[in-house]
Amino acid sequence: MAKITQPKIIPRPEHAVSRDNIDDTALKVLYRLHKAGYRAMLVGGGVRDLLLGHAPKDFDIATDALPEDVKKLFSNSRLIGRRFRLAHVFFGRDIIEVATFRASQVDENKNDIEVDRAHDDSGRILRDNVYGQLEDDVWRRDFTVNALYYDIADFSIVDYTSAMDDIKNKVLQLIGDPQTRYREDPVRMLRAIRFAAKLGFTIHHDSEQPIFELGHLLADIPPARLYDEVLKLFHSGQGVVSLQLLRKYDLLQYLFKSADDALKQGNEQFETFIHLALESTDKRINQGKPVTPAFLFAAMLWAAVDKLSEDLKQSGEPGTIAMQNASSMVLSQQVRTITIPKRFSMVARDIWQMQHRFKFRHGRRAKSLLMHKKFRAAYDFMCIRSKAGEVNDDSCEWWTRIQTLGPQEQDILLKPAKAKARKKKTASKDK
CATH class of the missing domain: 3.30.460.10 (Beta Polymerase, domain 2)
Known part of the structure; x- marks a missing residue:
């Protein structure tokens, strides 16, 4: 120019x-x-x-x-x-x-x-x-x-x-020589994607071509700065479009390598899941509802955590321990690229580790799950997994219904299976 x-x-x-x-x-x-x-x-x-x-x-x-x-x-x-x-x-x-x-x-x-x-x-x-x-x-x-x-x-x-x-x-165009400007600050490539998604603009041909060649420069950006940029990308109300553009320009690998690998390997369930998760986040943002970075990171890293957890279980680790270890290993790898504040990584861990607990619908374990302070985030996560075909039972419907009940009705539904059988047997004798 x-x-x-x-x-x-x-x-x-x-x-x-x-x-x-x-x-x-x-x-x-x-x-x-x-x-x-x-x-x-x-x-x-x-x-x-x-x-x-x-x-x-x-x-x-x-x-x-x-x-x-x-x-x-x-x-x-x-x-x-x-x-x-x-x-x-x-x-x-x-x-x-x-x-x-x-x-x-x-x-x-x-x-x-x-x-x-x-x-x-x-x-x-x-x-x-x-x-x-x-x-x-x-x-x-x-x-x-x-x-x-x-x-x-x-x-x-x-x-x-x-x-x-x-x-x-509706055109997004860099000022000056694009190659030079991206080298001066590689984050401009992410900003181009963010503005294109947010504004509904197209990126000018001269400004988009170098992105395909210079994405590797993002590997040198401090993790704390990439954390800020990721939130701007995915908490703009246009997270789905942002993901599509990141994949188009092959930049997702420099933000979430494990998610990029899963998508490139053709993991259709994860692709459906991540789109549904981002659609849900976009909807909340556009309705003026609060969102948490914890949910975003939990969703983006889920394919890696789920796979590693299954691998660890196959090697003999108990399910709960396998999930804990998988969570730690995946987060430890991810923070080398993007800083994740502990207050959000802890919530992401809770979301992941609560997923297997939704199969327990009776007794103290079910009651404590329903009372957990992060229940709602984990429940939303599980229902998105259900819509994506990862959960094969009626867990989403069951846990949705129980939230509509009053405390007494919840207690009845959550009673241990043995107690219910005894009550049914007693009622039969009384007749």
Whole structure:
């Protein structure tokens, strides 16, 4: 993409971004920066989503004020980051991110530009704190649709990359040379997939071809960062589409190797199961219901845990011990790729280890299962397995029904089989 020196300015009457739809805290930051004499622009996904008629999740701000200037202007701010130094302005639990305009390259004749940039041998950016102006900053953005600036000074939109056309045509296109941009930050490949799934856009041919060649670069991304990206991919309300695109570009192997192996080996039951699990998650998200990363990880790793558990049982381990050991081994392998906080890995273990307990419908074991604090997650998991053809009995229907009963009726249904037989026998004698 050739650089445009003169941007297209879209005046307020010709675009759909309204201050009525911008968060009040973001407006406060914009106005204070502007009043102090700095350029203050809403940028990125917030502008994109407002133009598409969506409710933005975040409102990010770009300015020519240095991070230290922002810190002085806002007592409720904190400077963060080494790789990308920026300011967070706090309003209670809400955070507005303020970034200084960055330059795409260093001009040695400009003594006022602060230089702080570093790359590794593969081209990945380690640090990028070379500050510049708006006309520099735009070329450091990733995709054209994320490079629109809303200027609080006159409420216009500044477009250097023909992003308005890409939004109209529903095309996702990288700014600059795709090979270089993906090498600078391989996570951009995952972002391309996430935005394509979330927005219903197609990835421009020039931007998608390098993904097939450069996926291996994701192997060097820190597990903690991949954890964040995985949640964004699968908790966007478009998890099924995200999975389809990850498989299309052969990137799933760098996130969930065991799931990718099972799918490539033609495990149809697991393919059906994982699609049903993601459909369920998408439905909950789109209905505004809560979801937990534990369920996502439990689903993605289920094929590996189930197979290893069966192998361990075949080698002589008791069922419960086999499942415990399989869970530990699979999680231990997975966290080398993606960090899984303990509060979620423990719940995933509970979900897996409760699966065999659904066959017990009477006595204390059934009662304790129904009372388990993670029963609902394990029950949902089991019912999805049932729909996928993994569970061959009526467990889903039975455990669904018992949840509709009152405490006394539940106690009757859960009574030990021997007690029921004795009661039936006594009743027969009384007659």
